[in-house]
Amino acid sequence: MVRLNGLVTESFGPVSVEVGHGETFGFQTESEYAAGVMMETLTGSLRPEAGSVEVMGRDLYAVERRKAMEVFRNVGVVWSDGGLISNLKVWENIALPAMYHEGASPASIEGRVVELLGTLGISGSYAEAYLSRLPGLLPRHERRIAGLVRAMVTEPGLMIYEDVFDGLTPYEAGRLAGVIVEFHQARAGRASVFVVKDWDSIDLLGVTRTVELLPKNPRR
Amino acid sequence: MIQSVSMMVQVDYFERLGGKAIRKAESVRGIAALLVAALRRMPVLRRASIRPVLYRQIYFTGIEAFSIIAVMGVLIGIAIITQVTNLAGLNPLLIGKILVWTVVRELGPIFAAIIIIARSSSAVASELGAMKAGKEIDRLWSMGIDPLEYLIVPRIAGSALSLFILTFYFQVAAVAGGLVLSSLIVNTPIIPQLQGIFSVLGLFEMSISLVKSVVFGIVIGTVSCYHGLSVKQSITEIPQVTSRAVLQSLTMMFVLNVVITVFSFLW
Numbered sequence: 306m307v308r309l310n311g312l313v314t315e316s317f318g319p320v321s322v323e324v325g326h327g328e329t330f331g332f333q334t335e336s337e338y339a340a341g342v343m344m345e346t347l348t349g350s351l352r353p354e355a356g357s358v359e360v361m362g363r364d365l366y367a368v369e370r371r372k373a374m375e376v377f378r379n380v381g382v383v384w385s386d387g388g389l390i391s392n393l394k395v396w397e398n399i400a401l402p403a404m405y406h407e408g409a410s411p412a413s414i415e416g417r418v419v420e421l422l423g424t425l426g427i428s429g430s431y432a433e434a435y436l437s438r439l440p441g442l443l444p445r446h447e448r449r450i451a452g453l454v455r456a457m458v459t460e461p462g463l464m465i466y467e468d469v470f471d472g473l474t475p476y477e478a479g480r481l482a483g484v485i486v487e488f489h490q491a492r493a494g495r496a497s498v499f500v501v502k503d504w505d506s507i508d509l510l511g512v513t514r515t516v517e518l519l520p521k522n523p524r525r
Numbered sequence: 526m527i528q529s530v531s532m533m534v535q536v537d538y539f540e541r542l543g544g545k546a547i548r549k550a551e552s553v554r555g556i557a558a559l560l561v562a563a564l565r566r567m568p569v570l571r572r573a574s575i576r577p578v579l580y581r582q583i584y585f586t587g588i589e590a591f592s593i594i595a596v597m598g599v600l601i602g603i604a605i606i607t608q609v610t611n612l613a614g615l616n617p618l619l620i621g622k623i624l625v626w627t628v629v630r631e632l633g634p635i636f637a638a639i640i641i642i643a644r645s646s647s648a649v650a651s652e653l654g655a656m657k658a659g660k661e662i663d664r665l666w667s668m669g670i671d672p673l674e675y676l677i678v679p680r681i682a683g684s685a686l687s688l689f690i691l692t693f694y695f696q697v698a699a700v701a702g703g704l705v706l707s708s709l710i711v712n713t714p715i716i717p718q719l720q721g722i723f724s725v726l727g728l729f730e731m732s733i734s735l736v737k738s739v740v741f742g743i744v745i746g747t748v749s750c751y752h753g754l755s756v757k758q759s760i761t762e763i764p765q766v767t768s769r770a771v772l773q774s775l776t777m778m779f780v781l782n783v784v785i786t787v788f789s790f791l792w
Contacts, residue, residue: 309542313527317789347669377669392652404574405675455668462572 306463306497307347311356317518317522319356324514326462326494331507331515334500337468339518340385343500344467348382349373361463378406381456385468387448389440389455396436399455406459414458422455424484426477446472453481458487464489464497470506482509532696546716552751559614559754563681564674569674570682573699581685586645587690594640595702598695601632602703603710608689610713617714620707624697626726628699629730630790635735635782639744641684642774646749649680653722653753661752677750684746685739692738733789742779 307324316339324330334340341465345351346358349365358365361376382388391396397412399418422432440448445462449469456464469485470478489497499510507515569575605627609620653676655660665672700722708715752770756762 307565345663346661350663350666360733371671374666374671380667380669382667384664388667390661390664391656391659394635398637400672401574405572405670406574 308359313355329497329512331499333511334518383466387452388503401465466499546791556751578679587687595698598698599702602699606707617717618721622720625725631697638741646774647767650753650767654756658760681746684689685742688738688742748774
C-alpha cells in the first residue's frame, strides 16, 4: 500500500519501508517539523531529495500530480491541525470528499457523520453548532476531529495519520485511539500509517511495526 | 571612472527593464496556460459537488453588484444625454443613437468589468493566496481533489457569467434610467429617443457587447486566480498578488476591448 525506497528528505533519510494490506505502521520522528515533512512527502506535496514514494501502487513523483493524486480517492489523510478548508463550514468540509468522488448526497452521509462524532464526544445540540461553524473558530483538536471524520466517511483502504494525540488529555487520547483502532479493524485489508513524535502514541494504537526517522545529518 | 559608473547604471537599468519584460511575458504565458487548462475542464461544472462553488461565485461577483451597477448605469445614462443635449441641442434621435454607440458598444462591458475588477478580482486573488499560503491547496490534493476543477474553473465561469449578466443590466439601467430621468431633468421626449435607439440597436451591436463581457469575465477570473495561486509561502505576499491581479486585469481588459472593437467595427 505504501512503499518508500531510499527516501531522503531535507529532515531525514534514507528510509526504505513497505506497508502492506491490513498493517498498522508507525513512523517515529524527532520533531514536529520532521513529522510535517514526512506527511507532505507521503501526500505528494513535497518532492524528496532522493528515492521514491509509492502509494497504492503509484509513484507520486514520477507522473503528473493530477495522475498521481487520483489514488488519494481511496486514501484518508488526517492532519494534526485537521487540514480543513477555511472558507467551508465544518459540515461542508466533512462531506466534501464523499460528495466530490462518490456523488454522495448530504442526507446519505449525515447518519454516519453524526455516529462518528458521537463516538468522539460531539453530539446533540453541540454537534449541530459544531457542524455549522467555520474551522477558524474551532480549537485545534476539534478541527482534527473534523479531519478524522472527513477521512473515515469515505471508508478508504489506507489511512495516514499525523500526530493525532498532540495536545489531548490521556482520556481524550484513549477515546480517540479506541475509535481509530475500531475503524482500522472494521474493514479487512485496511492499512493505517501513523506519523508521530512520541512512542507513547505508538503503544496506544497497537502499532505492529515502526521505523524511526533518523536525521540526515545527526549532531555529533 | 565616472564614465564606467554611468555605463554600469545604464546596464543596470536595462537589466531591470529586461527582467521586468521577461517576468511580464512569463506571467502572460502562465495565465494563458491556466486558461487553456481551465477551459478543457469546463465540463466539471455539471458535477453536483462543484455547482455550489459556481453559484457562490455568481452570487458574490454578480448578484451582490446589482445595486451599484444599476446606480452607475443610470448616472452614466443621464451624463451622456445631458452632454449630447448640451453639444447638439434637443435632438432625441441623435441622443438615442449616441446612447447605443457609447453604452452598448463600449461603456457597458467596460464599466461592468471595472466593477467586477474592483470588487471581485482582489477578493479572488487574496482568497486563493491565503489558501495557498495556508497549504489548503495541498490539502485538496491529499483528498484526491484537483484544485483546478474545484477552485479555478467555477471562479472563471462565475466571473464570465456574472459579467455577462451585469453588462446587460448596466446597459438597460443606463438606457432606461437615462431616458426617464433626462426626460424629467432636461425635458427630452422619451419616444423619439427610443426610436433613435432602436434604429441603430441591432443583434450585431448586442452580440459584440456581450462577447466582450464574456471575454472580459474569463480573463479577469483567470488573471485573479493565477496571481492568487502564485503566492509561495508567506501571507505577506498576498497584498502584492492582489494589486498585481487588479492592475493586470485592468490592463488586459482595455487591450482586449480595443482588439475586439477594431476587429468588429473596422474590419
